[in-house]
Amino acid sequence: MTQSPVSQLELENTLSAFYRWEKEKAHQPFLRQPYGNDWKEYTWHNAGEQIRKMAAYLKRELPANSKVALLSYNCSHWVMADLAIMLAGHISVPIYPSAGSDTITTILEHSESKLAFIGKYPEWDKKSDTIPEDVQLIGCHQHHTEMKDWDEIIAGEEPYEDSPVPDMDELATIIYTSGTTGMPKGVMITHKILSNGAAAASAFIDLKDERCFSYLPLAHCAERELTEIISIHTGSTISFTESLEMFQENIRSVKPTIFFGVPRIWLKFQHGIEEQVGKAKLKILLKIPFLNSLIRKKILKGLGLEEAKICLSGAAGLPRGTSNFFRSIGIKICEAYGLTETMAFSHASIPDKWKAGSVGVTLPTAEAKIAESGEILLRSPCIMKGYYKEPLKTAEVLDDDGFFHTGDLGRIDDDGFLFITGRLKDIFKTSKGKYVTPAPIEATLEPELGVEHLCVIGDGLPSPVAVASIYNKQFSDKKGYHDEAVELLKMLNNKLESHEKLAKLILVDEEWNTENGLITPTLKIRRQQIEDRYKGRVEKHLKSDDLVIWD
Known part of the structure; x- marks a missing residue:
């Protein structure tokens, strides 16, 4: 089945949108940065003045269309630097702050970045040697002798007074993939792609003048589009989190009207609620009519989501149990689907258009179809221009009809809802064929x-095996956890086909991180690297009679 697009949307360039709010909302907050219990607010005018001063510096210092990197955790200066790069006519190259040292160096060299903004980045001392010597550095929250300071630069600059509007087909940014199957690829995103994604999502979800809470990496296409770009287009306010320790307090202070989380965040919320109330006790309380309403309100307030009109999840599949849990407390999590190559644009759900387990229907201007192989194919104005310096790899995923071959497997039901069923490259064959x-x-x-x-x-x-990292996991009752894991595995195996049943669950007390190459900066597992690392140990443990093994 194929989902077809609607007619084209009227698009506004991202910079045009910024110029508009810079005048219409001059004294209203645009960016909010927490410092302890205080918030530093930048109005549209305040931010615009800093952006224009930095743009003037960048235009003078760099050749036209230079690549400029952003290496920082989310903060106000990340967004201001991004807009300054855009205004100066350059191309931004965001880098995950959690990226491994080799990845950072590779991206800077491959993109030929001339300059890098180093923002809120506590790991700078550990990774400062990843920056090639010919890359100029500007520190926003950093004060090191090897880099210039943002505040000192803008103190000596006059604001760039022109308000140029780039051609929609010009390159705006190069976003590198997380590299689950190898080295990251540079996805070329134009101004049209940014604008179309914002216009379509805003129309579909009805976004305007929102309170956004930014904590997922802005180097990720979803956070970049949904939080930064859409906020600029809709005149919304972006608030940031100070740290992991202050996350909950920050979000309760902001009370976001739109909240985007990856499955891991929703799982942490769920486990936190269940640990605080008690899993069994919570189920009982939610069945009591009078208490049900009170419990829901208290939980939502504790999460800081009592004023959220939509809660989204993306980047990976949301477990059905987690979705059901949040429905029981009054949050219908709406899943969305997209890839870096589509600037996170493709499908989404809203509370009134939702099905359990589905990532939703096509967003305006997008279309999807399922190939004979079961692969999901996408076409829209948000499809990338191509992979930077990689024409052969581009040709492998973009066909002559303009469809992008996602590598994901899926199905579309009669109502147009898309369900993700797996990934082509993840499928493996056992020794039994x-x-x-x-x-x-x-x-x-x-x-x-x-x-x-x-x-x-x-x-x-002979049979599949699950390997799990329990690094730093605290066990109050290790035997109890072991027995529970055995029962979970048995229940799961009873539901699986005979060739899918797991022979073992191997628990390893090792951290999977970007430095050892076992996960990507977006916390996705690198399957081949994990298999290479543990295959010998797995083959040894297959001889054991135990179903759950502590390695």
Whole structure:
């Protein structure tokens, strides 16, 4: 089945939108940065003055269309630097602050970045040697002798007075993929792609003058589009979080009207609520009519989501149990779907257009179809221009009809709702010749176990095996956890086809991080690297009679 697009939208350039709010909302807050219990607010005018001064510096210092990197955790200066790069006629290259040292160096060299903004980045001392010597550095929250200071630069500059509007087909940014199957690829995103995504999403979800809370990496296409770009187009306010320790307090202070989280965030919320109230006790309380309403209000207020008109989840599949849990407390989490190559644009749900397990219907101007192989194909004005310096890799994923081959497997039901069923490259074949799709198994088992990361492997093995990282996990009752894990595995195996049943669950007390290459900066597992690391140990443990093994 194919989902077809609606007619084209009337588009406004992102910079044009900024110029408009710079005048119409001059003295209203645009960016809010927390410092302890205080907030530093930048109005549209305040931010605009700093952006224009930095743009003047960038125009003078760099050749036209230079690549400028952004290496920072989310903060007000990230957004101001991004707009200054855009206003100066340059191309931004965001880098995940959690990226490994080799990845940072590779991206800077591959993109040929001339300058890098180093913002809120506590790890700078550990990763400062990742920056090539010919890259000029500007520190926003950093004060080091090897870099110029944002405040000192703008103190000596006059604001750039022109308000140029780039051609919609000009390159705006190069966003590097997280690199689940190898080195990251540079996805070329034009101004038209940014504008179309904002216009379509705003119309579909009805966004205007929102309170956004930014904490997921702005280097990720979803946070960049949904929080930064859409906020600029809709005149919304962006508030940031100070730290992991202050996250909950910050979000309660902001009371966002739109909240976007990845499944891992929703799982942490769920586990936190269940631990505080008690899993069994909460189920009982929610069944009592009078208490049900009070409990829901208290939980929503505790999360800071009592005024959220829509809560979204993306980047990976949301476990069904987690979705059901939040529905029980009054939050219908709306899943969305997109890729870096589509600037996070494709499908979404809203509370009035929602189905359990689905990532929603196509957004305006998008269309989707399922190939004979089961692969999801997408076409829209948000499809990338191509991979930077990689024409052959571009040709592999963009066909002659303009469809992007996602690599994801899925199905579209009669109502146009898309369901993701796996990923082509993740499917493996056991030594018995049977094909296994690991993603649905992982999505079921990982949240129930409460582990940091879990990967199902089995290429060439008699049966699939799950390997899970329990690094730094505290056990009040290790035997109790072991027995619970055994029962969970047995229940899961009873629901799986015979060739999918897990032979073992191996719990390893090792951290999976970007430095050892086992996860990406977006916290996705690198399946091949995990399989290479643990395959020998897995083959040894297959000889054991135990179902759950502590390695």
